Amino acid sequence: MMKNIRGRGKGAQLRAPTITLFQWWLAVLAVVMVLGAGAGLVVFAKGLVVTNLTDLVPWGLWITLDLSSIAMSAGAFLLCAAVYLLGLKEFQPVARTATFVGLIGYSMAMLCLLLDIGRPDRFWHAWVFWNPHSVLWEVTMCITLYFTVLVLETAPIVGQAGWMQRRWPRLAQTLVSVHHYAPVFAVIGLGLSLLHQSSLGATYGVLKARPIWSRPDLSVLFIASAMAGGPSLVVFVSMLTARLTRQAHIKDELLEKLSLFIGWVLVGYLYFRFWDAFSMTYTYLPGRTEGLTLLTSGELAFNFWVGEILLGAAIPIILLLTARLRRIPLLRMIALALVVGGVVAYRWDTNLVGQLVMLTYLPQEIAARYTDYVPSLIEFLSGAGIVAYGLLAFTLGARYLNIVDHRAVPEAEHEARLAAAAGD
Amino acid sequence: MTKVFSGRNPVSPRNGVSEASSKEKVGRRSFLKALAAAVTAAAALRLSQRATKASEPVGSSPHKWAMVIDQGKCVGCGYCTLACRAHNDAPPSISWNKVIPAGKVGNREVFLPRPCQHCEHAPCVEVCMVGASYHRADGIVMMDYDKCIGCRYCEVACPYGARAFNWEAFTGPNPVVPMWGEPEVERRPRGVPEKCSFCYQRIDRGLALGLKPGVDPEATPACVVACPMKARAFGDLNDPESEVSRLLAAHSSYRLREDLGTAPRVYYLPARQEVSG
Numbered sequence: 001m002m003k004n005i006r007g008r009g010k011g012a013q014l015r016a017p018t019i020t021l022f023q024w025w026l027a028v029l030a031v032v033m034v035l036g037a038g039a040g041l042v043v044f045a046k047g048l049v050v051t052n053l054t055d056l057v058p059w060g061l062w063i064t065l066d067l068s069s070i071a072m073s074a075g076a077f078l079l080c081a082a083v084y085l086l087g088l089k090e091f092q093p094v095a096r097t098a099t100f101v102g103l104i105g106y107s108m109a110m111l112c113l114l115l116d117i118g119r120p121d122r123f124w125h126a127w128v129f130w131n132p133h134s135v136l137w138e139v140t141m142c143i144t145l146y147f148t149v150l151v152l153e154t155a156p157i158v159g160q161a162g163w164m165q166r167r168w169p170r171l172a173q174t175l176v177s178v179h180h181y182a183p184v185f186a187v188i189g190l191g192l193s194l195l196h197q198s199s200l201g202a203t204y205g206v207l208k209a210r211p212i213w214s215r216p217d218l219s220v221l222f223i224a225s226a227m228a229g230g231p232s233l234v235v236f237v238s239m240l241t242a243r244l245t246r247q248a249h250i251k252d253e254l255l256e257k258l259s260l261f262i263g264w265v266l267v268g269y270l271y272f273r274f275w276d277a278f279s280m281t282y283t284y285l286p287g288r289t290e291g292l293t294l295l296t297s298g299e300l301a302f303n304f305w306v307g308e309i310l311l312g313a314a315i316p317i318i319l320l321l322t323a324r325l326r327r328i329p330l331l332r333m334i335a336l337a338l339v340v341g342g343v344v345a346y347r348w349d350t351n352l353v354g355q356l357v358m359l360t361y362l363p364q365e366i367a368a369r370y371t372d373y374v375p376s377l378i379e380f381l382s383g384a385g386i387v388a389y390g391l392l393a394f395t396l397g398a399r400y401l402n403i404v405d406h407r408a409v410p411e412a413e414h415e416a417r418l419a420a421a422a423g424d
Numbered sequence: 425m426t427k428v429f430s431g432r433n434p435v436s437p438r439n440g441v442s443e444a445s446s447k448e449k450v451g452r453r454s455f456l457k458a459l460a461a462a463v464t465a466a467a468a469l470r471l472s473q474r475a476t477k478a479s480e481p482v483g484s485s486p487h488k489w490a491m492v493i494d495q496g497k498c499v500g501c502g503y504c505t506l507a508c509r510a511h512n513d514a515p516p517s518i519s520w521n522k523v524i525p526a527g528k529v530g531n532r533e534v535f536l537p538r539p540c541q542h543c544e545h546a547p548c549v550e551v552c553m554v555g556a557s558y559h560r561a562d563g564i565v566m567m568d569y570d571k572c573i574g575c576r577y578c579e580v581a582c583p584y585g586a587r588a589f590n591w592e593a594f595t596g597p598n599p600v601v602p603m604w605g606e607p608e609v610e611r612r613p614r615g616v617p618e619k620c621s622f623c624y625q626r627i628d629r630g631l632a633l634g635l636k637p638g639v640d641p642e643a644t645p646a647c648v649v650a651c652p653m654k655a656r657a658f659g660d661l662n663d664p665e666s667e668v669s670r671l672l673a674a675h676s677s678y679r680l681r682e683d684l685g686t687a688p689r690v691y692y693l694p695a696r697q698e699v700s701g
Contacts, residue, residue, distance in 0.1 A: 046592070047591060047592050047593065047614045047615060048574075048589075048591050048592075048615065049591040049592035051591075053591070055579060055585070055587070055588055055589055056585075058576035058579045058580060058589060059576065059580060116575070117573045117574045117575050117615075118572075118573070118574020118575075118576070118589065118590070118614070118615025118616055118617075119572065119573050119574040119613075119615040119616060122571075122572075122573045122574075123573065125554045125571060125572075125573050126553060126554060126573060129554040129555050129556070129571055130554075130555065131552055131553055131554060131555035133549075133550050133551075134550065134551050134552055134553040134577070135551065136551065136553035136575065136577055137553040137554075139553075140553060203577075206551070207547065207551075207580060207581050208547065208583065208684050208685075208686075209547060209580070209581055209582060209583035209684070210580065354580070355580065358585075359583070361538075361583060361584050361585075361680045361681050362524070362526050362527075362536060363678055363680065363692075363694075364526070364527060365527075366681070
């Protein structure tokens, strides 16, 4: 289908159908964003009573979207580390895409949090009042600092844009010069991201009140799944963009190598998942055993077996680690999309399972009680609005900032300029 | 706006504010506080006075408040819930102090009244990112409703379900507040969780007036005063002569989910087969 679109554009030499497709896409995004903004205003005006959240399930759809957005940003730190710390220079253009995706992901996460907190007018309290004992304090610091790093890492991308250099050459030059510090940002970004991705797992893992969450390995599973999901999204959107617009240029061998890497990360992730789940089946622990049952044969079983394990890990592992299958672009794209879906499903299940099972505190019976949660329409609409914002930001980036362009070698350009400057 | 029980209240009745305790020295954590103040910008400096309403080392106060609830005496009438709601102006949908049916002993129905457990190792205090949940030196787990951003991490962290979130604003008159009285604390805004505070406002005012919490009703939590069965006792664990100390010395007691290591300050005397009148 994607090939069709491309083929038609080439064959007929008509710009009109392409433009229409683009405009349609923008129109759909605009509608969803307007609906989302409206829903968001309702939330701010009426408060969280418009959600289906309760005192038993106080964290729902928005938190899942927040966790997923952060996980999907993991490509940025991985690729920047690969390029600037491991010296895999050929991946530099992919790192550009990943950085931009990361910036979008982090901004989406912050929008989710703004919706989710009961007092959005006090969001700045998170920076002013500190409780360093809290995992969420550390999460706040990581979000803030890493978002700053991502902005700095994206500055050269904006500076390199043709329209930027024509219109504001001075500013563009300044922005491009920030690239000089890319290795420093890569080190800082690596540290902050490892901390942040893991501590989101630890946010749940440290809670003794919820035995299914209270496992130290949640932090490992969060970083491992993010290391698979983040790059998957980057490779997927790169391939998709290259099929939808002639403005994007990809080097398929780079994306293929990266996909192989993702396949192996998934193997490691599945390995951890297996022992994590297997160890929980041994002794009966009130709350934890019920939670595991909920995942494996209860309400969340379809999400777990099909969404997380089969489609989210097992099938992508086969598709990405078998060279013959991986080289078929469509199959590779399907595999990568499945990985993204699997990571989102994992975040959703993890967040929900600890809240759907609640332990009683009556001394004679520490027993599990069950509750339910289905997001309200307002939650869905505002969440969809945030996703639409992310898609729009990427679309505009691909069109006006050449986010997906594997021909550009800014590294060489920059070095040449430095050499020229040194020569003067 | 601020509602005061009587005109002679010498203690600031704002939620979470205790002028007396905020001036006391803080220990190891003060270093981190100093660091925070140094790093944050002008806005932070302007607000740093408010930031001092933070956890204090538990035990640095001469008092150690605790509650003892005798399940053998509780008949589940719910007066405590209503008294609590009226004194603390909680909305009808929220109970700081729930009375939960807890099965039978012999032919007698047994209940479990559940206020905030005021844990010595309180998960809510540990997890609160802005320090809006904090310990007073006397062990009371407080909420600074002006600081809270409403993330609800405390709610998922509390093993006792002691916290209730204000999903919507509570407006209009409180149906349980009688014509002749007024709530003692300010009503909480929309978007923050609220919980039992051991009626800290009654304790602080009582102490300032030279009264003894647990002995003088004016200085004792409303639920303890309202209980018609005298099933609740309140007092100072540091005072061996207090009623709570004597009850705990004379009877076997238990606390909720002791396996979690939260060390609650609410003790229960279990109901027994033969209940003396």
